[in-house]
Amino acid sequence: MGDQPTFTLHIDQNKYLPIDGREVHAILTINSTGTVTTESATPAEAAEVIIIDTSGSMSGGKIREARAAAATAVQTLRDGVHVAVIAGTDRARVVYPNGPQLVRASAATRAEAQRAIGKLSAGGGTSIGQWLQLAAQMLSAHPNAIRHAILMTDGQNNERADVFAAALARCEGAFVCDSLGVGDDWVPAELRKVAEALLGTFDFVRNQGDLADFFRNLTQTSMSKTVAELVMRVWVPQTATLKWVKQVSPTLLDLTGKRTDVNPLTGDYPTGSWGAEDREYHLCVEVPPGQIGSEIRAGWVKLLRPDTQEVFASGNVLAQWTDDLAQSTRINGKVAHYTGQAELHELIQDGLSARAAGDVDTATARLAKAKQLAVDSGREDTARLLDKVVEVDPASGTARLRKNVDKADAIELDTGSVRTSKLRKNGEGS
Amino acid sequence: MGETAVPKTEVRCPVCEAPVLAGDSFCEACGHPLGAPTCTSCGAPAVDADGYCERCGLRQPTGRDHAELELDGGTAGVTDRGLRRSRNEDAMALLATGTQTVVVVCDGVGSSPRADEASAAAVETASAALARGVSTEEAFGLASRAVGKLATSVDDAPACTYVSAVVEGGRITLAWAGDSRAYWLSTGPRPTKTDPSADTQPVATDPPTVTRPVEAEASTDTRPVGVVPAAAIRPAVTGQVVGTQLTEDDAAPTGEITAWLGADYGDVRPHVRVLEPETPGLLLVCSDGLWRYLDGYTFPSTGSPLDMARAMLRHALDSGGQDNVTIVLIPLGDAHG
Numbered sequence: 083m084g085d086q087p088t089f090t091l092h093i094d095q096n097k098y099l100p101i102d103g104r105e106v107h108a109i110l111t112i113n114s115t116g117t118v119t120t121e122s123a124t125p126a127e128a129a130e131v132i133i134i135d136t137s138g139s140m141s142g143g144k145i146r147e148a149r150a151a152a153a154t155a156v157q158t159l160r161d162g163v164h165v166a167v168i169a170g171t172d173r174a175r176v177v178y179p180n181g182p183q184l185v186r187a188s189a190a191t192r193a194e195a196q197r198a199i200g201k202l203s204a205g206g207g208t209s210i211g212q213w214l215q216l217a218a219q220m221l222s223a224h225p226n227a228i229r230h231a232i233l234m235t236d237g238q239n240n241e242r243a244d245v246f247a248a249a250l251a252r253c254e255g256a257f258v259c260d261s262l263g264v265g266d267d268w269v270p271a272e273l274r275k276v277a278e279a280l281l282g283t284f285d286f287v288r289n290q291g292d293l294a295d296f297f298r299n300l301t302q303t304s305m306s307k308t309v310a311e312l313v314m315r316v317w318v319p320q321t322a323t324l325k326w327v328k329q330v331s332p333t334l335l336d337l338t339g340k341r342t343d344v345n346p347l348t349g350d351y352p353t354g355s356w357g358a359e360d361r362e363y364h365l366c367v368e369v370p371p372g373q374i375g376s377e378i379r380a381g382w383v384k385l386l387r388p389d390t391q392e393v394f395a396s397g398n399v400l401a402q403w404t405d406d407l408a409q410s411t412r413i414n415g416k417v418a419h420y421t422g423q424a425e426l427h428e429l430i431q432d433g434l435s436a437r438a439a440g441d442v443d444t445a446t447a448r449l450a451k452a453k454q455l456a457v458d459s460g461r462e463d464t465a466r467l468l469d470k471v472v473e474v475d476p477a478s479g480t481a482r483l484r485k486n487v488d489k490a491d492a493i494e495l496d497t498g499s500v501r502t503s504k505l506r507k508n509g510e511g512s
Numbered sequence: 513m514g515e516t517a518v519p520k521t522e523v524r525c526p527v528c529e530a531p532v533l534a535g536d537s538f539c540e541a542c543g544h545p546l547g548a549p550t551c552t553s554c555g556a557p558a559v560d561a562d563g564y565c566e567r568c569g570l571r572q573p574t575g576r577d578h579a580e581l582e583l584d585g586g587t588a589g590v591t592d593r594g595l596r597r598s599r600n601e602d603a604m605a606l607l608a609t610g611t612q613t614v615v616v617v618c619d620g621v622g623s624s625p626r627a628d629e630a631s632a633a634a635v636e637t638a639s640a641a642l643a644r645g646v647s648t649e650e651a652f653g654l655a656s657r658a659v660g661k662l663a664t665s666v667d668d669a670p671a672c673t674y675v676s677a678v679v680e681g682g683r684i685t686l687a688w689a690g691d692s693r694a695y696w697l698s699t700g701p702r703p704t705k706t707d708p709s710a711d712t713q714p715v716a717t718d719p720p721t722v723t724r725p726v727e728a729e730a731s732t733d734t735r736p737v738g739v740v741p742a743a744a745i746r747p748a749v750t751g752q753v754v755g756t757q758l759t760e761d762d763a764a765p766t767g768e769i770t771a772w773l774g775a776d777y778g779d780v781r782p783h784v785r786v787l788e789p790e791t792p793g794l795l796l797v798c799s800d801g802l803w804r805y806l807d808g809y810t811f812p813s814t815g816s817p818l819d820m821a822r823a824m825l826r827h828a829l830d831s832g833g834q835d836n837v838t839i840v841l842i843p844l845g846d847a848h849g
Binding site: 317321344346379 | 567
C-alpha cells in the first residue's frame with residue numbers, strides 16, 4: 083500500500099460539564115502536510131478558471147493592471163493544468179481558449195492565453211453570478227480535478243440579490259473560488275457571499291499595482307492543493323443537536339447550513355480542497371442532561387474523501403458530567419480564543435452596518451468594543467484599522483466615530499474581519 | 513395506503529432506524545454493523561469497538577463499573593455502578609462446583625470507608641469457602657473476619673451487607689445480614705407445597721410473615737422496606753413471573769441497616785434459611801439498588817437469565833439508578849421449558 087495520508091486531527095476542549103451542562107464546545111485542529119498519497123494514487127489533476135471583470139468601471143489603469151495580473155496567473159500555472167479565462171461584464175464570455183473546453187497549460191497555450199488576455203478592454207455592466215455559472219459549467223467537465231477559480235472585480239454587482247443567490251447556490255460544490263476586490267467601489271458583502279458559498283477567500287487589493295502579486299499568490303496556493311475535496315463527517319448522539327460547525331482559522335466560515343445528511347445522526351460538511359495547511363474548526367453540540375460520572379461521545383468527527391469514503395483523520399468530542407466545579411468551570415483556551423474572534427467579527431460587521439445605516443450609537447458601541455477585543459487578542463492590524471474608524475479616549479473610555487474615514491480603510495476593516503489570529507503560545511495549556 | 517403497516521416485531525437499524533432483516537450483518541441503508549454489543553444506557557445494539565454507543569454516545573462502563581458473569585448452567589449476574597454513585601461498591605461472586613452453584617452478593621456500606629474493599633473481600637472469602645464445602649454459617653464467619661481485618665481502627669472500619677445462596681439439587685440455602693435480598697421468581701404454576709424447613713410464600717395470597725409494613729410507612733425514605741407489596745405481584749397466569757421475597761432485612765424504620773459485616777459491628781450472625789421450591793423458577797439474589805425499584809415491577813418472563821438480569825438492570829437504571837445495582841439469577845428446575 084502507498085504512504086498513509088498525512089492528516090492529523092487534534093481536538094481541544096474541556097469535556098467536563100456541570101450537572102445541568104448542555105453545551106459541548108470543541109476546537110478541531112486539522113493539519114495537512116500536503117504530501118498525500120491516496121489509495122487511488124493518481125496525481126491530482128487541476129483545473130483553473132481566471133475571471134476578470136471587464137466592466138466599464140475597469141477602463142484606464144485598472145484594466146491594464148488586470149491584464150498584467152491575469153497574464154501573471156497564467157504564467158504561474160504548471161504544465162498540464164486545465165485552464166480557461168473568462169471576461170465578465172453584464173454577461174460572461176470565454177476569452178481563452180476558443181470554445182467552452184479548458185485546455186492543458188503548456189508553453190504554447192500559456193503564450194496564446196496571454197495574447198488573448200492582452201486584447202481585453204473595458205465596457206459594460208457587472209453580473210458576477212453569470213460569470214461564476216459559466217465557470218461552473220466549464221469546470222464540470224473535470225469532476226476529478228481540483229477545481230478552482232480566481233475572480234477579480236472592481237465594482238458593485240448589478241444582479242438582483244435573489245438572482246445572485248440562486249447563481250451561487252447552483253455553483254456550490256462545483257469549485258472553490260477566491261475573490262479579489264480592487265479599488266473602493268466594490269462591496270465586501272458581495273464577495274463575502276462568494277467566499278461563503280464557494281469555500282474560498284476574499285481579499286482587498288488596496289493598491290492596484292499589487293494585483294499581479296495577489297494573482298500569483300492565489301494561483302500558487304491553488305497549485306499546491308493535493309486533495310480535491312474532503313468533507314468533515316460529524317456524528318452526534320440521537321438525543322443531541324449539532325448546533326454549529328464553523329471554520330475559525332485561517333478565516334471564519336460558517337459551515338452549519340452546508341450540511342448533507344448521511345443518516346439521522348450523521349452529516350457531511352464540505353471543506354473544499356487541501357494542500358499543506360492548518361485549519362481549525364469550532365463545533366458546538368447540545369447534549370441531553372447526563373448523569374454524574376458518565377461520559378459520552380458527544381461528537382465523532384472524520385475527515386474523509388466523499389468519492390472513496392477514505393478516512394484521513396478522525397477524533398472524538400467528549401462530554402463527562404461532574405459535580406466538581408474546579409473541573410467543569412475550567413475554560414479551554416482555544417475555545418475561548420475563537421469564541422472571542424467570532425465575537426470580534428460580529429462586532430465589526432454589526433458596527434459597520436450600523437454606521438452605514440446612520441445608527442451612530444450602535445456603531446460607536448460595537449466598534450469601540452471591537453477595538454478593545456482586537457487589542458486584547460493580538461489583532462494589531464485590526465486594532466489599527468478600527469482606530470481609523472472609531473476614536474476612544476484612553477482616559478475616560480469615551481468613544482466616538484471619526485469623521486472623514488477613508489473609504490478604503492472601511493473596506494479593509496470589513497474584508498479583514500473574517501481573518502482570525504492564532505492563539506498565542508502563552509495562552510495555551512489552560 | 514393502509515396496507516403498508518409494518519409488523520411490530522420488525523427489526524430496525526439501531527443507528528439509522530431503517531428496517532433490517534434478522535440475521536443480516538450490516539444495515540443495507542447505512543452500512544452500520546448489526547449485532548453489536550448492547551448499550552447499558554439506551555439498549556441499542558450499537559456499541560462500537562471503542563466502547564461508545566453509536567446511538568446515544570455513552571461510553572460503556574468497564575471493570576467494576578459494569579460486569580457480567582454467566583455460568584454454564586445459565587446462572588448469570590450483572591453488577592453496575594448505577595447512575596448516581598461515583599463507583600460500584602457492590603460485589604458479586606458466581607461459582608459452579610460440580611453439583612453446587614454458589615452465589616454471594618455484598619453491598620458496601622456507603623457511610624463506611626473503602627466499602628468497595630469490604631464487599632470484594634467478603635464475596636471472595638465466602639464464595640471460596642462455600643465452594644470447598646464449608647457450611648453457610650462458617651463461610652459467613654470467614655467473610656466477616658476478612659472484612660474486619662480491613663479496619664485500621666473502629667473509626668476506619670470498611671463494612672458491607674451479605675447474602676449467600678448455595679443451590680444443590682433443588683435445595684436453596686440462604687444466609688444474609690443487612691438489606692441485600694433473595695427472591696423466588698416462580699415461572700411455572702403457583703407453588704402448592706413448600707419445604708417443611710422453610711416456606712416460599714406467594715405474596716399475592718398469603719400475607720408474608722417476613723413483611724414489615726410499618727417500616728415502609730414510617731420511613732422517610734420512599735423505598736419499600738420488607739417484602740414486595742402485594743400490589744407488585746400479578747396473578748400467576750401462564751407466562752407470568754411471580755416474585756416472592758425470601759429474606760428479611762436487618763433495617764431500621766428509617767432504612768438504615770441494623771446488621772453488617774465490619775469491625776465496628778463485632779460478632780454479626782447471619783439469618784439462615786433453607787427451601788426447596790416445588791415449581792420451576794429462578795432464584796434472584798440482589799442488592800438494594802435493584803429491589804428499591806421492584807414496587808409494581810413486572811419481572812421479565814423471556815430470555816436467558818443473563819437477558820433477564822440485563823432487563824432488570826435497565827429497569828433499575830430507568831427508574832433512577834440511585835445506588836449500585838447487583839442482580840444474580842440462578843435457574844432451578846425446568847425454568848426455561
